Structures are given as C-alpha cells and as structure tokens.
Amino acid sequence: xxxxxxxxxxxxxxxxxxxxxxxxxxxxxxxxxxxxxxxxxxxxxxxxxxxxxxxxxxxxxxxxxxxxxxxxxxxxxxxxxxxxxxxxxxxxxxxxxxxxxxxxxxxxxxxxxxxxxxxxxxxxxxxxxxxxxxxxxxxxxxxxxxxxxxxxxxxxxxxxxxxxxxxxxxxxxxxxxxxxxxxxxxxxxxxxxxxxxxxxxxxxxxxxxxxxxxxxxxxxxxxxxxxxxxxxxxxxxxxxxxxxxxxxxxxxxxxxxxxxxxxxxxxxxxxxxxxxxxxxxxxxxxxxxxxx
Amino acid sequence: xxxxxxxxxxxxxxxxxxxxxxxxxxxxxxxxxxxxxxxxxxxxxxxxxxxxxxxxxxxxxxxxxxxxxxxxxxxxxxxxxxxxxxxxxxxxxxxxxxxxxxxxxxxxxxxxxxxxxxxxxxxxxxxxxxxxxxxxxxxxxxxxxxxxxxxxxxxxxxxxxxxxxxxxxxxxxxxxxxxxxxxxxxxxxxxxxxxxxxxxxxxxxxxxxxxxxxxxxxxx
Ligand SMILES: Nc1ncnc2c1ncn2[C@@H]1O[C@H](COP(=O)(O)OP(=O)(O)OP(=O)(O)O)[C@@H](O)[C@H]1O
Ligand SMILES: [Mg+2]
Numbered sequence: 140x141x142x143x144x145x146x147x148x149x150x151x152x153x154x155x156x157x158x159x160x161x162x163x164x165x166x167x168x169x170x171x172x173x174x175x176x177x178x179x180x181x182x183x184x185x186x187x188x189x190x191x192x193x194x195x196x197x198x199x200x201x202x203x204x205x206x207x208x209x210x211x212x213x214x215x216x217x218x219x220x221x222x223x224x225x226x227x228x229x230x231x232x233x234x235x236x237x238x239x240x241x242x243x244x245x246x247x248x249x250x251x252x253x254x255x256x257x258x259x260x261x262x263x264x265x266x267x268x269x270x271x272x273x274x275x276x277x278x279x280x281x282x283x284x285x286x287x288x289x290x291x292x293x294x295x296x297x298x299x300x301x302x303x304x305x306x307x308x309x310x311x312x313x314x315x316x317x318x319x320x321x322x323x324x325x326x327x328x329x330x331x332x333x334x335x336x337x338x339x340x341x342x343x344x345x346x347x348x349x350x351x352x353x354x355x356x357x358x359x360x361x362x363x364x365x366x367x368x369x370x371x372x373x374x375x376x377x378x379x380x381x382x383x384x385x386x387x388x389x390x391x392x393x394x395x396x397x398x399x400x401x402x403x404x405x406x407x408x409x410x411x412x413x414x415x416x417x418x419x420x421x422x423x424x425x426x427x428x429x430x431x
Numbered sequence: 432x433x434x435x436x437x438x439x440x441x442x443x444x445x446x447x448x449x450x451x452x453x454x455x456x457x458x459x460x461x462x463x464x465x466x467x468x469x470x471x472x473x474x475x476x477x478x479x480x481x482x483x484x485x486x487x488x489x490x491x492x493x494x495x496x497x498x499x500x501x502x503x504x505x506x507x508x509x510x511x512x513x514x515x516x517x518x519x520x521x522x523x524x525x526x527x528x529x530x531x532x533x534x535x536x537x538x539x540x541x542x543x544x545x546x547x548x549x550x551x552x553x554x555x556x557x558x559x560x561x562x563x564x565x566x567x568x569x570x571x572x573x574x575x576x577x578x579x580x581x582x583x584x585x586x587x588x589x590x591x592x593x594x595x596x597x598x599x600x601x602x603x604x605x606x607x608x609x610x611x612x613x614x615x616x617x618x619x620x621x622x623x624x625x626x627x628x629x630x631x632x633x634x635x636x637x638x639x640x641x642x643x644x645x646x647x648x649x650x651x
Contacts, residue, residue: 144535155523342519345481346580347508348536 148356149363159335160364166328167368167412168375170321175376175405177317181310182401183394188303192268197261197291199280205257213285217259222267222276227260234258256287270296325416332420340421357421358414365413369406377402432457432619433478433588435645438487440473447473449643451487455621457587460614462630463623465640471623472516474640475590478621479511480504492587509537512581512618516592518573520565520580526552527561530579537584551583555609570597578606582613589613591622595629603629 153160201213210228218226229237234255238246247253267276273291280289336357343353376397384395433455440448447470455461463471476482477489480499489496494507512533520529527548534544552558555575565573574597582589591610595603607629614620624630630637639646 141535141538141541143541338519339521342521343532343536344505345479345508345513345515345519346533346536347505347511348532349505352536 145355145359149359152356152360153363156335159332160360163328163332163361163364163413163416164368164371166324167365167409167416168371170324170412171369171372171405171409172375173317174321174408175372175401176379177310177314178401179376179380179395179397181314182397184306184310187391187394188299188306189265189268191299192296193262193265195268195273195292195296197263197273197276197280197289199259199261199289200256200287201258202285202287203256205285209285210257213283214259216283217261217280220276220279222263222272223261224264225262227262229258229260231255231257259286268296270300325412326419329416329420332416336420354421357417361413361417361420362410363413365409365411365416366406367409368413369409372409373402373405376405432492433621434488434490435474435477436488436490438477438484438489440470440477440482441485446643448640451643451645453638453645455588455619457619458614458617459619460611460635461619461621462633462635462637463621463640464625464627464630464637465623467625469640470643471625471640472592475513475592475621475623478588478590479508479513505536509584510587512584512586512589514574514577514581514589514591514594516596516623518577520573520576522566523564525562525564526557526568526576529565529576530583533580533584547583548579551579554612555579571599571602574598574606578609582618585616586618588619588621591620593623593625595624595626600628607633 199217201210205213214226214228217223231253234257235246235253238244238255246255261276261280263273263276266272270293273293273296277289277291280286340353380395380397384392387395435451435453438448438451439446451474463474465471473482477484477496478491480489480491480494480496483489483496491507492510494503499507521532524532530548530551531544534547539547549558549561552561555578557572557575557579560568560572565576568576574594578591578594581591589610594610595606598606603626610620610622
C-alpha cells in the first residue's frame with residue numbers, strides 16, 4: 140500500500156465531505172470546550188480554596204516571662220509536631236512593630252508599657268489546613284508547657300470546609316453530566332458517520348481492498364479532524380479565560396490562568412477523540428455471512 | 432475454474448436457489464438468464480463470496496466457500512471484476528479515481544495506474560469524462576464507468592450483473608461488443624441479463640435459472 144495514496148485519500152476526505160468533516164470538528168470542539176471549561180473551573184476553584192486556607196495561620200501566645208533557652212526548645216517542640224510546616228517566633232518588640240503596622244499607633248506610648256505577649260506564628264502543612272486537622276494541632280499546643288493560649292479563625296475554617304465539600308459534590312455531578320453529554324455528542328456524530336460510510340466501505344471490500352487499506356485513511360482523517368477540534372477548543376478556551384481574567388480584579392486573575400500543559404492536553408484529547416471515533420465507525424466491517 | 436456443486440441458498444427461510452451445479456472454464460463467455468427474482472444476483476454474489484451457500488460448495492480458483500477466511504477474501508476478489516447491478520460507484524470521486532481504485536487496492540505504481548486507467552477509459556469511450564464526478568454522469572455513462580472499473584486490472588473472470596439494464600438497444604449492443612472484446616483477451620465473462628433479444632442472437636453458452644434450479648440451454 141503506498142503512503143502517498145493513503146495521505147492523499149485522508150485529506151481528500153475533507154474535500155469530499157465538507158459538511159460531515161466540519162460537523163465532526165465542531166462536535167469534538169464543543170465536547171472539549173465543555174470538558175475543558177469544567178476542568179479549568181474545578182482546578183482553579185481548588186487552587187482558590189487552597190490559597191485561602193494557606194492564609195489561615197495559628198497563633199500561640201507564650202507564658203511570660205520566658206528565657207531564650209525555653210523559647211528555643213518550645214520552637215523546636217512545636218516544629219516537630221505532626222502537621223506543622225513552619226514556626227515563626229514573634230518577640231514582644233516584634234509584636235509592637237506589627238501592631239504599629241496594622242493599626243498605625245504605637246501601643247507603648249498609649250499604655251506606657253508593652254502588653255503584647257511573645258508568640259509563635261504557626262503555619263500548617265496543606266493536609267492539616269482543615270478544621271479537624273487544625274483542631275488536632277490546637278489540642279497538642281494548648282497542652283504544652285510554656286504556651287498560654289492558642290487562637291485561630293475556627294469559624295472561618297469550618298465555613299470553608301463546608302463550602303468546599305458542597306463544591307466537590309456539585310463538581311462531581313456536573314463532571315458526570317458533562318462527560319456523558321460529550322460522549323453522547325461524539326458517539327452520535329460517529330453513528331451518522333457509520334451510516335454515511337457503510338456502503339462505501341462495503342464497495343471497497345467487494346473490489347478487493349483489505350481492511351487495513353480501507354481503515355488507514357479513515358483513521359488519519361478522523362485524527363486530523365480531532366486535532367482541528369482540539370486546537371479550536373484550546374484557542375477558544377484560552378481566549379475566553381484571557382477575557383475573563385481582564386474582567387475580574389488583579390487578585391483573582393491568576394485563578395483564571397491555566398498551564399500550557401492543559402492546552403496541550405486538550406489538543407491530545409481531541410486527536411484521541413477523533414481517532415477513537417473513526418475506529419468505531421470503520422470497525423463494523425461486513426464479513427462474509429452464510430445465508431441461512 | 433468456477434464450480435458450483437449442489438449449491439442452495441436460503442434467505443430467512445425463503446429458498447432462492449436449490450441444488451445448483453455447473454462449471455465455468457477459463458476464457459468462457461456465459462449468459463445467465465432468468466426472470467426477475469430468480470436469483471441471478473444471488474448467484475454472482477456467491478462467486479465473489481459476498482454471501483456463502485447454505486448448502487453445497489462454491490469454488491473459485493484455489494478458493495473454496497468451505498474454507499475461505501476473511502483475510503483471503505480481498506485476494507479472491509482481486510481475481511474477479513464485478514459490474515454491480517446498482518453500479519456501487521463512489522459518487523463523490525472522479526471517473527478516473529473510481530476506475531483507479533481497483534488498481535490502488537493492489538498497490539500498483541502511480542504511472543502504471545495512469546496508463547492502464549486511460550487505456551480502459553478509451554475502451555469504454557469515457558476519456559473526455561475522466562475528471563467528472565460520477566454523480567454528474569448519465570445512467571449509461573455510469574454503467575460504463577462500472578464496467579471500466581471491473582476490467583481495468585485484467586481479471587480472470589468478469590461478473591456483469593445486468594450491464595445493459597439502463598441502456599437503449601444501440602448502446603446495449605455496443606456494451607455487449609465490449610464484453611465480447613474483453614472476453615477475447617482471455618477474461619471469462621458471466622453476464623446476467625433478462626434481455627432475451629440479446630441472448631437469442633448470440634451463440635454463447637446460456638445458463639437459465641428456473642424455480643431455483645439451473646438449466647443449460649442448448650443452442651441449435
Ligand atoms: N439479502 C436478502 N435477504 C432476503 N432476501 C433476498 C436478499 N437478496 C435477495 N433476496 C431475495 O432473493 C430472490 C432473488 O434475488 P436476486 O436479487 O438474486 O434476483 P435477480 O435474479 O437478480 O433479480 P433481478 O433480475 O430483478 O435483478 C428475490 O426473491 C429476493 O427477494
Ligand atoms: Mg439482480
């Protein structure tokens with residue numbers, strides 16, 4: 140079988156069946172657009188929630204007075220707790236400076252003395268940034284000698300947990316619906332393609348063409364259609380997300396950006412969809428069946 | 432070369448052929464006659480093994496309906512050429528591409544394909560229409576494309592199913608002459624027809640299908 144013939148056949152497929160080729164490309168594009176926006180939304184919503192959780196630190200106030208040695212061993216002990224990522228010691232003087240930054244007033248001139256206790260700013264590892272995880276670390280901290288009290292934004296954390304769980308449920312349902320619609324869309328186009336090509340394939344077989352000879356141009360044609368659909372979907376989605384990023388505030392814009400790998404994935408998914416679609420449409424060959 | 436031995440075909444409990452036996456030797460010309468619905472197309476489909484017999488054995492060259500595998504089918508069919516009753520042309524391609532397809536299938540070189548196709552198109556008088564799409568041709572012209580596609584590769588046997596079905600008497604005679612010419616070059620021809628006028632004047636062998644059986648018509 141000659142390669143140039145196969146290539147020529149694959150590409151003349153577009154010329155011969157412009158509408159059906161366009162339909163396949165659009166179908167792949169729409170399916171990927173749905174799937175791609177869904178993935179983009181899910182990934183970015185997750186990133187947004189994670190960023191929010193990362194901001195919620197715990198603060199442990201120390202018993203006064205504390206010697207440098209006591210503080211050092213306390214920092215080491217807290218650092219080695221499971222779930223703790225980072226510990227930052229805030230001395231009484233540091234606390235005054237931070238207070239001034241936040242409220243614009245020097246508390247020592249207002250009160251004549253420094254009422255702010257030294258403290259530890261504790262960041263948790265990502266897995267522990269939930270209300271149960273934080274509670275676990277909280278319980279350990281308050282039990283430690285040298286720690287007076289521990290505060291964190293418990294109510295906010297619980298709210299985030301609840302909303303995130305709800306979001307996951309919605310996304311799971313939505314993902315299922317979108318995947319099913321994509322499969323339905325593509326398989327429907329495939330069924331039409333089968334019907335359109337069945338008699339052509341049958342004729343080719345009767346004239347003595349082998350299966351490989353018949354299939355290869357169709358598979359190539361389908362893959363190229365998938366590639367076109369994938370490229371189109373990637374371009375549209377990139378444009379859409381770019382436009383969206385300009386609409387929201389600068390703080391949220393990064394959450395509408397997707398990695399190049401995502402767009403590469405979309406294009407690959409398109410090729411795969413086109414290839415799989417054409418396989419299904421040509422695999423149903425007519426075998427010699429004995430009249431019974 | 433072609434042999435039918437006690438062949439029967441039953442379609443969904445409707446018996447079309449029963450106990451058919453005959454042989455066709457290389458280079459022979461055979462008319463296959465019979466009323467509409469008598470099973471002429473069915474018999475030709477048995478030869479290209481598009482259907483297999485319910486009973487009995489069909490052998491074509493070294494292939495037998497008993498033992499043939501799907502893999503071997505294309506190779507059997509390349510030794511045949513078929514003019515289908517409904518043409519089965521690829522309507523979205525040019526006349527040239529339709530005829531060339533039979534040669535592409537066997538991996539023939541491009542320059543050779545061009546030469547053979549142009550010769551064959553000249554034989555059927557369609558040189559001028561080579562770049563037209565099949566859909567744009569008249570019924571008679573399509574019939575000639577179908578014939579060209581069936582013998583461009585010099586098959587051992589040409590199966591022609593009503594090749595004069597859509598033609599006026601003059602053109603029918605021309606087509607028949609074309610088939611005789613192809614036959615003189617060594618290709619065996621089996622032509623199904625219900626045009627009795629054509630067969631009455633000819634001196635070729637005639638097989639008549641009647642009530643599911645086959646009867647050899649002896650010429651005086
Ligand atoms: N695929 C099929 N399934 C069921 N019955 C069929 C099938 N093909 C043909 N038949 C029946 O078999 C009989 C013979 O059909 P066939 O096409 O072989 O006749 P024919 O001699 O070629 O007729 P015509 O001269 O009209 O072309 C007819 O009664 C037809 O209805
Ligand atoms: Mg018929």
